[in-house]
Amino acid sequence: MRDIGKILPIDGYHVLMEKSQPADYLKSLTHLYQPLIGIQAVTLYMTLLHEKELQQQSTVQTHHTLMNYMNLPLDDLYRARLKLEGIGLMKTFKEQSDEYSIYTYELRPPFAPAQFFTDEMLAQLLYHHIGQAKFDMLKNHYVKQEQDNKGANITASFNDVFQTVFPDGRYMEAAGDLQDESTGDIMEPDFSWMEQVLKQRMIPTGQVLTYKNRQLIAQMMTLYDLPEYEIEKAVLWALTEENTLNRSEFKEACHDLFRNNHQGTVRLTDKQVETTEEAVQHPTTKEEQLIAELERISPRQLLEDLSNGGQASGQDLKVIREVMTTQGLPSPVMNVLIHYVLLQTNMKLSKAYMETIASHWSRANLKTAREAIAFAKNEKMQYQQRKNRKKSTKKTASKEVVPDWFHNRKKKKQENDDKPQHSNTDKEWQETEQLLKKYSKKKNG
The missing domain is CATH 1.10.10 (Arc Repressor Mutant, subunit A)
Incomplete structure (x- = not known):
């Protein structure tokens, strides 16, 4: 549901493809890319690829056409497009008009089967998706093993033969392994450490x-x-x-x-984040700011921010890691759980208490910080209502005649008991948001 409205049926699109497809691109899409991005994304790529041959330069197709071609709702098309962008098979550009938007989809050719296995990240992902037996079979089929009887490689390199001279007489130093063989660009990541x-x-x-x-x-x-x-x-x-x-x-x-x-x-997997295509919505209320912060930071950062910027203890991190891995809680939900437990236990990280709540939240299938905060508020409100009903029932059932001094003492004790450690749930979230903001400023400063 969160992807509905990202693009509209009336929005138009063009298809571009500046580079030609490798000879075995269909094999790459079917056997190597499809396990990673799924059949809908591959089908969208093929549809746009053949749509390019049909389109006229002055004609703008609408996304309603794609919906009819693929028999898919628009939110599924949008998610398929994101997968193509993320895997490197498409670039998307957007022009905004008063009535609708026009998208330019620039298709990028997939790796040829043999080249696919030279990209370590894609090859490693494919290995995890299809298993070692299938991976080895595909690699052995597509990657031709070099012959061992060719002898030693004595081919001269560019730097052995040529030397670039600048007009002022300076010579360009050899780039060596810093040159990207595929693009010719000089790439020098920071590996000083x-x-x-x-x-x-x-x-x-x-x-x-x-x-x-x-x-x-x-x-x-x-x-x-x-x-x-x-x-x-x-x-x-x-x-x-x-x-x-x-x-x-x-x-x-x-x-x-x-x-x-x-x-x-x-x-x-599909990353549940807002895309840069739409305007970033800045949180306005304190609770929205807290939710945004809990979605962004890691549990370790949260502990350090709530500990006067100090380093989180290894024992606390071990407890958090065990709860996260055992119950399968996402990081934002885990942040809310940490925050909630600390508030309820006077800033102590109780493992038993955390495990009890975590198992409940895991069964509730909470995925975001917003869902976890709403769930926690609702649970605490229900607990407070049950507690109040129980007390009112006790008061109605008690009809005994007792001295005034006993009434006064009991009333005073009841007033103290009725004061919860953190009675205002909204105030709790705001206080933690202020702590996060305070210690984040200290850390950045």
Whole structure:
């Protein structure tokens, strides 16, 4: 439902394709891309590809045409388009008019089957989706093994033969492995931290951090969301006796680290985020600001922000990790759970109390911070109503004649008991929002 209205049936579109398709693009789409993005996205790509041949330059088709072609609702088409954009098969441009929008869909050719397996991230994702047996079969079929009887490679490189001279007489230094072989662009990601690690161990950096190895390291960091210190462990683990990087062992090490942290395997799923296509809606109320903050930050950041900016303890992080992995709570929901438990237990992170609530929230299938906050408020309101009904029932049933002094003492005790530790739920969320805002400013400052 959240994707309804992102595009309208009356909105128009053009299709562009500046690069030609590889010879085996249908095999790539069917066997390599389809397991990652699904049949609807592949069908949309093929429909737009053949639509380009039919369209006239001055004619604008509407998205209602696509709905009829594919027999799909518009929100499904929108999600299929996002998958094509995310996997690199499409770029989308938008022109806004008073009545409707016009989109330009620029199709990008898929990798040829053999090239697909040279992209470490796509290959690794495909491996996790279809399993090792099917992956090995496809790779062995599409990637032709080089013949071993060709002898040593003595081909001269560009830098061996040519030298670029500038008008002022300066010579251009050789780019070496920093040059992207596919585009010719010079790419130099920041791996100073890894260079420092290797230098401390007297390992030649140029031998390990080649262009392809740096590209692999960057992709595995993105795919598995690993911090630098864990990538460092994976690189050192995968070094050979000749101080070169065994790429297969490095990928296995990264996967093992991810599995140890998350108790699962990596999958390509739809990311539930708002796209940059629509205007960003800034939160106005304090509760909206709190929800936005809880959606954005990690549980570790939340703990540190609520601890005067100090470092979160290892024990607290272990409790949070166990609850998250056991109950399968998304990070925003986990943030609300942490916040709720801290408020109810005088800023103490009780594991037993957290596990009890987490199992309840997991059964409720909460996915966002907004849903979790609304659910928590509703549960607390129902608890308060049950408590009030129970007290009113007691008062009605009690008809005994007792001295005035006993009434006064009981009334005073009841007033104290009726004061909950945090009676105003809205006030609780606002107080935590102010804490987050305060400590975030300290951290950024």
